Amino acid sequence: MSQGPVEKGGKAQLYRMVMDEHLCPFGLKSKDLLQRKRLDVEDHHLTTREETEAFMRKHGVDTTPQAFIDGQRIGGYEALREYFGLDSPEEDETTYQPVIALFATAFLVALAVSWTATGTLLSARMPEYFVAIAMTLLGLQKLKDVESFSTMFLNYDLLAQRQVRYGYVYPYAETLAGILMLGGALVWLAAPMALFIGTVGAVSVFKAVYIDKRELKCACVGGDSNVPLGFVSLTENLIMVGMGIWMPLRMYVL
Structure with missing residues (x-):
């Protein structure tokens, strides 16, 4: 994990599932968040199940999307939110x-x-x-x-x-x-x-x-x-x- 979130600029690589039968919603959210933080996003599509599984084995992860900022792996959408200091309420957290x-x-x-x-x-x-x-x-x-x-x-x-x-x-x-x-x-x-x-x-x-x-x-x-x-x-x-x-x-x- 990076030492702290970038405020603006920088480069990001995003790997997300984009298939005929499945378009990952968290991948779209991750891309939107990175762009709103004014990063230059390299958007890599994982177009088959085999390609997705190979990517996860290579990086030792269990899910996609996965975002990298300046070469450092941050993780999925919730990890990105945490990285940028955004609230990620727990599922059982009380709210009005x-x-x-x-x-x-x-x-x-x-x-x-x-x-x-x-x-x-x-x-x-x-x-x-x-x-x-x-x-x-x-x-x-x-x-x-x-x-x-x-x-x-x-x-x-x-x-x-x-x-x-x-x-x-x-x-x-x-x-x-x-x-x-x-x-x-x-x-x-x-x-x-x-x-x-x-x-x-x-x-x-x-x-x-x-x-x-x-x-x-x-x-x-x-x-x-x-x-x-x-x-x-x-x-x-x-x-x-x-x-x-x-x-x-x-x-x-x-």
Whole structure:
């Protein structure tokens, strides 16, 4: 390994698989990274399996691509990122990024729906649109793999721990409630549904995090989530509770 990353200039050699049946994505990423660091890249294509295996035997490596900078082998794409001082998060590292991306998308879609429905971005119903869209997107994330979601959900949800099938029903209920609330349809069904799952969820998260002091991952964005269970998860459930109370009040009382 080189003593330190170059800031600009220099020469690099990149060996990557470029075949009719396979174009290595990490090879393309490595080439892009080297070029963005303003290195002069010699791009060597490994066009057959035999050529690739011969290259790996020659250099004593198990994978391609392989990058060399000024004659020094650096390695594959992750090694290049490390060489240039870029973050390479671990697969099991906790992060709020999926939740931030989902809620930001829900907010922008809510603005678009508000503009289409009322002719103004910040209409009175825009917050309702936002919550309903967020619920729908969260439900969709869980529906990608209901089995994995239900397994993670069982770590903390009090009702699912007593009735395992609830973990399988929850994603459908959340998605349906979100869609109905977005359309303002069947509120008599959607509101109690949101109120119920939100209340159970809030109590479960509060107990797991603030009473039992457990460090868990939240299943809110699916069973492969690295989002930590905590304030964000509690807030999500409390918003559903609020929506479950507000919608029937607005439609049938106010």
